[in-house]
Amino acid sequence: MHRPRTTPFHERLAPLNETGIWKHWAGHLVAPQYQASLTQEYYAIRNAVALLDTSPLFKLRFTGPDARALLEQALVRDIGRCPPGRAQYTCWCDPRGFVEQDGVVMHTTEGEYLLTAAEPALRHFRELARQRGLPRVEVEDVSTDWGILALQGPHAHEVLGQLTDDAAPLRPFQLATTRIAQRPVTISRTGYTGDLGYEIWVRSPDAIAVWDALVAAGRGHNLTPLGTTALKMARVEAGLLLLGVDFQPSRQCWVDEERDTPLELGWEWMLRGRGGDPREFVGREAIEAERRAESSRWTTVGLGLDWRDYERVFVEAGVLPPHHELYAETTMSVYRRGGREWDLAGHIGSFLASSLLRRPIGLAKLPLDLARPGVEVDVEVTVIRRPCLVRARVEPLPFFDPPRRTAPVGRSAP
Amino acid sequence: MTKDRMLDAIVIGGGHNGLVNACYLARAGLRTVLLERRPLVGGATITEELVPGYHFTTFSYAISLLRPEVVHELGLVEHGLMTMPLTTTFQPGWNGEHLLLGADSWENFHEIARHSPSDAEAARDLGRLLARCSRALKPWVDRIPPDITSDAPEELAARAELQEYADRLAPDVREMIERMMASSAAEILDEWFETDLVKAMYASSGIIGSRCSPHSVESGLVWLFHKLGDYDGVPGQWGFHKGGNGGFSQVLARAFEAAGGEIRTDAPVARVLYGDGVAEGVELEDGTVLRAGTVVSALDPRQTFTRLVDPADLPTDLVTHLREYRFQGTAAKVNFALSELPVFPTLGRREDIFRGFTNIGPSIGYLEEAFADCRAGRFSRRPFLDCCVQSTVDPDMAPPGSHVMSCFVMYAPYHLAEGSWSEEGPRLADTVEETLEEFFPGFRDLVIHREVVTPLDIERTIGLSEGNIFAGELFASQLFLHRPAPGWNQYATPIPGYYQCGSGTHPGGCVTGGPGRLAARRILADRALPLP
Numbered sequence: 001m002h003r004p005r006t007t008p009f010h011e012r013l014a015p016l017n018e019t020g021i022w023k024h025w026a027g028h029l030v031a032p033q034y035q036a037s038l039t040q041e042y043y044a045i046r047n048a049v050a051l052l053d054t055s056p057l058f059k060l061r062f063t064g065p066d067a068r069a070l071l072e073q074a075l076v077r078d079i080g081r082c083p084p085g086r087a088q089y090t091c092w093c094d095p096r097g098f099v100e101q102d103g104v105v106m107h108t109t110e111g112e113y114l115l116t117a118a119e120p121a122l123r124h125f126r127e128l129a130r131q132r133g134l135p136r137v138e139v140e141d142v143s144t145d146w147g148i149l150a151l152q153g154p155h156a157h158e159v160l161g162q163l164t165d166d167a168a169p170l171r172p173f174q175l176a177t178t179r180i181a182q183r184p185v186t187i188s189r190t191g192y193t194g195d196l197g198y199e200i201w202v203r204s205p206d207a208i209a210v211w212d213a214l215v216a217a218g219r220g221h222n223l224t225p226l227g228t229t230a231l232k233m234a235r236v237e238a239g240l241l242l243l244g245v246d247f248q249p250s251r252q253c254w255v256d257e258e259r260d261t262p263l264e265l266g267w268e269w270m271l272r273g274r275g276g277d278p279r280e281f282v283g284r285e286a287i288e289a290e291r292r293a294e295s296s297r298w299t300t301v302g303l304g305l306d307w308r309d310y311e312r313v314f315v316e317a318g319v320l321p322p323h324h325e326l327y328a329e330t331t332m333s334v335y336r337r338g339g340r341e342w343d344l345a346g347h348i349g350s351f352l353a354s355s356l357l358r359r360p361i362g363l364a365k366l367p368l369d370l371a372r373p374g375v376e377v378d379v380e381v382t383v384i385r386r387p388c389l390v391r392a393r394v395e396p397l398p399f400f401d402p403p404r405r406t407a408p409v410g411r412s413a414p
Numbered sequence: 415m416t417k418d419r420m421l422d423a424i425v426i427g428g429g430h431n432g433l434v435n436a437c438y439l440a441r442a443g444l445r446t447v448l449l450e451r452r453p454l455v456g457g458a459t460i461t462e463e464l465v466p467g468y469h470f471t472t473f474s475y476a477i478s479l480l481r482p483e484v485v486h487e488l489g490l491v492e493h494g495l496m497t498m499p500l501t502t503t504f505q506p507g508w509n510g511e512h513l514l515l516g517a518d519s520w521e522n523f524h525e526i527a528r529h530s531p532s533d534a535e536a537a538r539d540l541g542r543l544l545a546r547c548s549r550a551l552k553p554w555v556d557r558i559p560p561d562i563t564s565d566a567p568e569e570l571a572a573r574a575e576l577q578e579y580a581d582r583l584a585p586d587v588r589e590m591i592e593r594m595m596a597s598s599a600a601e602i603l604d605e606w607f608e609t610d611l612v613k614a615m616y617a618s619s620g621i622i623g624s625r626c627s628p629h630s631v632e633s634g635l636v637w638l639f640h641k642l643g644d645y646d647g648v649p650g651q652w653g654f655h656k657g658g659n660g661g662f663s664q665v666l667a668r669a670f671e672a673a674g675g676e677i678r679t680d681a682p683v684a685r686v687l688y689g690d691g692v693a694e695g696v697e698l699e700d701g702t703v704l705r706a707g708t709v710v711s712a713l714d715p716r717q718t719f720t721r722l723v724d725p726a727d728l729p730t731d732l733v734t735h736l737r738e739y740r741f742q743g744t745a746a747k748v749n750f751a752l753s754e755l756p757v758f759p760t761l762g763r764r765e766d767i768f769r770g771f772t773n774i775g776p777s778i779g780y781l782e783e784a785f786a787d788c789r790a791g792r793f794s795r796r797p798f799l800d801c802c803v804q805s806t807v808d809p810d811m812a813p814p815g816s817h818v819m820s821c822f823v824m825y826a827p828y829h830l831a832e833g834s835w836s837e838e839g840p841r842l843a844d845t846v847e848e849t850l851e852e853f854f855p856g857f858r859d860l861v862i863h864r865e866v867v868t869p870l871d872i873e874r875t876i877g878l879s880e881g882n883i884f885a886g887e888l889f890a891s892q893l894f895l896h897r898p899a900p901g902w903n904q905y906a907t908p909i910p911g912y913y914q915c916g917s918g919t920h921p922g923g924c925v926t927g928g929p930g931r932l933a934a935r936r937i938l939a940d941r942a943l944p945l946p
């Protein structure tokens with residue numbers, strides 16, 4: 001009988017899943033939620049500490065004298081600014097400047113890079129090395145060699161600090177190669193929650209030992225196994241886009257309407273300081289042209305729905321306004337206000353009735369003239385099968401950015 | 415130091431309602447000072463680190479009725495508001511029997527069906543009906559109630575508007591609300607359920623903080639009142655604030671200071687000054703005088719009308735009403751620091767059972783017996799306990815691995831037939847420990863520290879008369895049109911410029927912020943200032 005692939009942590013995860021529900025992530029079993037209360041998992045990220053298995057991500061290793069040159073030409077952000085011991089959140093494009101994928105690249109030691117990706121990309125990078133005449137780089141898919149855990153939440157450093165002294169000094173996007181439970185690990189101060197947190201790479205055979213060590217250290221800190229749904233809820237508050245939801249890899253799209261450029265995803269910041277940057281990374285020309293001509297078709301912004309208006313449309317229909325555990329990846333239309341009725345302007349791709357923020361929020365794509373903080377638009381909400389308009393306001397991202405995310409952390413108590 | 419500065423408004427009492435009220439006034443641009451007698455603000459909504467590392471919610475311990483309007487209008491999220499879910503309700507019975515309800519409605523169905531399939535179905539239906547009742551009452555809760563003593567056109571219009579709204583309610587909702595206002599919880603529960611354990615679980619909401627048993631006619635309304643709130647939009651659900659309920663008061667304090675308000679602690683007010691019959695300021699117990707044209711009492715009605723001002727200066731009908739207004743505190747608390755989680759033998763070492771309310775009160779008969787003691791003028795030999803272990807939700811409440819447990823205790827009458835609370839307090843705590851030991855063998859060995867809060871302590875520490883946790887019973891005769899007295903239910907007092915905003919005003923007790931907010935609306939309207 002066929003059985004789905006599992007991650008190196010699976011034998012520990014399986015008994016923790018109280019719901020019995022699993023889904024597939026890149027062909028691996030993962031738990032959407034471990035316990036009946038999704039909200040409890042979600043608050044573990046904001047109040048205690050949550051532990052999440054992200055091993056199904058593809059992992060690519062770049063080595064050899066041309067590794068750096070390849071990444072300089074492949075990635076939108078300048079890998080030259082990522083010295084050993086640092087990581088970078090980045091993306092890569094097709095030659096027309098449309099985004100293929102995003103991911104985190106770690107410069108582990110001089111000349112060795114590890115990159116995560118949601119979709120396979122080995123062939124992509126090898127092809128590019130060939131095209132650009134960079135023979136002295138080896139690109140390997142090391143996906144199954146490693147397990148990755150994300151330890152996220154205000155107590156993350158108190159937990160990790162019991163196991164190693166090397167995590168405490170890390171600033172955001174720094175990494176340390178060290179040991180946990182005598183097993184070699186690479187720890188980065190990164191995550192997908194917008195909170196204080198770390199990601200830990202461990203060799204697959206050592207995965208269980210490291211899991212056990214983290215869980216033991218987390219006892220007393222309410223360490224909570226985190227499913228993918230609560231993670232996705234938190235990332236909306238953090239203003240982080242999700243591939244496959246907020247954007248699609250260019251190569252999977254049929255028409256340009258489905259594609260996005262980095263500028264259209266609100267990643268203008270990735271291109272900052274490009275003035276003296278001579279790199280000819282894939283898509284650069286198109287992106288520069290788009291920037292010069294201000295020809296982006298839209299950009300990605302935060303939208304905060306007006307709480308009272310949201311309540312009103314449901315109350316007027318005589319039903320309970322839905323808030324609890326409401327997270328949606330369906331398209332919600334956004335309309336321009338003030339002119340003609342139902343003047344379609346854009347859409348929300350990720351929607352969350354945020355328990356923490358006490359209001360519904362969304363990640364939306366809007367034309368540039370509407371994409372300024374404070375601009376008001378209408379969002380289409382379905383109330384008993386009927387479309388209703390709810391006022392919303394463009395907000396700067398992230399919606400939630402606690403100081404602890406970037407603040408120095410103290411050495412943990414002994 | 416504010417002596418020379420001109421003040422616009424003075425709020426007396428830094429409980430959460432005083433803080434909410436002060437926030438609104440300061441945000442409307444009024445120079446506002448809040449005066450609190452104690453060294454810390456929060457009143458009945460505080461968290462205290464009584465043992466290093468152990469944070470006790472001395473008085474109130476959970477939140478549900480907090481008005482969403484308060485949260486949004488005061489921007490409380492920016493100041494750190496964070497309420498986490500209470501995901502379980504644990505109702506131990508005898509001999510290891512229990513009900514353990516959680517976040518999954520079908521799991522709950524099957525859990526109740528272990529006891530009775532009919533009850534399991536009834537619980538679903540009743541849950542939906544109560545949710546609809548709760549939503550239906552929102553317009554009543556969130557408005558300034560009409561004045562039934564007045565025939566002014568706007569008062570007549572307000573009454574007509576409410577009547578019209580009531581007439582439009584779905585018949586089953588209307589009937590249920592009327593039922594709950596006029597019948598005992600036990601009587602209603604008998605119609606829905608057959609299992610005692612299930613009934614007892616629901617009945618507990620009908621007695622919390624009130625001098626009534628599940629068979630008392632008042633218990634239906636007390637039950638309904640406790641279902642008027644929500645957690646994350648789910649009616650009737652409760653949550654824990656980060657850092658305990660005191661964490662919430664700190665959020666309000668930050669919001670007030672950010673709006674330019676000034677908090678003075680250790681500043682007991684002796685009396686309100688009203689020279690020509692108009693409020694002029696206050697005098698502190700140390701003789702300091704502060705002047706302002708708006709003075710707001712966030713204390714309970716007895717203090718507001720008989721301590722801070724001379725009742726001889728008030729209309730007699732108000733004074734008469736206040737004399738009849740019932741406080742009769744009947745609740746106490748025992749809070750514990752625990753080295754480990756208690757163990758319920760048939761469930762083993764499970765932490766999840768404590769992530770919510772644990773109700774000790776396994777049958778209606780148990781609750782009735784507990785009340786019989788109260789009637790006889792003594793605390794219950796086997797009390798009803800509403801316990802929660804906040805540290806299972808918030809790791810910052812206790813050192814790693816250990817816990818804090820808050821136990822709300824019914825019944826503990828303020829007026830004892832014999833003895834005094836100074837002797838009875840420790841005995842009450844022993845009784846609570848014994849009771850917990852019965853359900854969680856070995857409980858006693860886990861106790862690192864305990865704190866006893868008797869009704870007398872409640873009165874002495876925060877000034878709630880007779881220790882009534884709601885600043886007056888939540889009975890129909892003292893709510894809405896009558897809170898605290900007919901004609902004086904719109905936050906004004908007979909002294910122009912002197913207002914009331916404590917839990918003794920509509921919508922009443924609990925951590926709601928409603929009185930503070932509605933009083934602010936009244937004050938701002940009187941001053942022709944824009945409402946938020």
Ligand SMILES: Cc1cc2nc3c(=O)[nH]c(=O)nc-3n(C[C@H](O)[C@H](O)[C@H](O)COP(=O)(O)OP(=O)(O)OC[C@H]3O[C@@H](n4cnc5c(N)ncnc54)[C@H](O)[C@@H]3O)c2cc1C
Pocket residue numbers: 426427428429430431432449450451452455456457458459472473474475476477478479681682683684712713745746747822872875876877878882883884885915916917918922923924925926
């Ligand atoms: C033991 C207990 C448990 C409870 N549990 C819950 C619960 O879990 N959930 C819930 O929603 N509700 C609960 N309640 C009810 C709720 O806490 C109260 O209704 C509410 O907090 C009262 O707020 P308030 O601002 O109206 O008054 P208070 O909180 O009573 O504030 C009054 C303030 O005035 C101060 N003061 C008194 N006299 C003076 C003076 N002369 N000068 C200056 N300051 C003065 C006091 O020190 C106090 O800080 C509980 C109450 C108690 C007592």
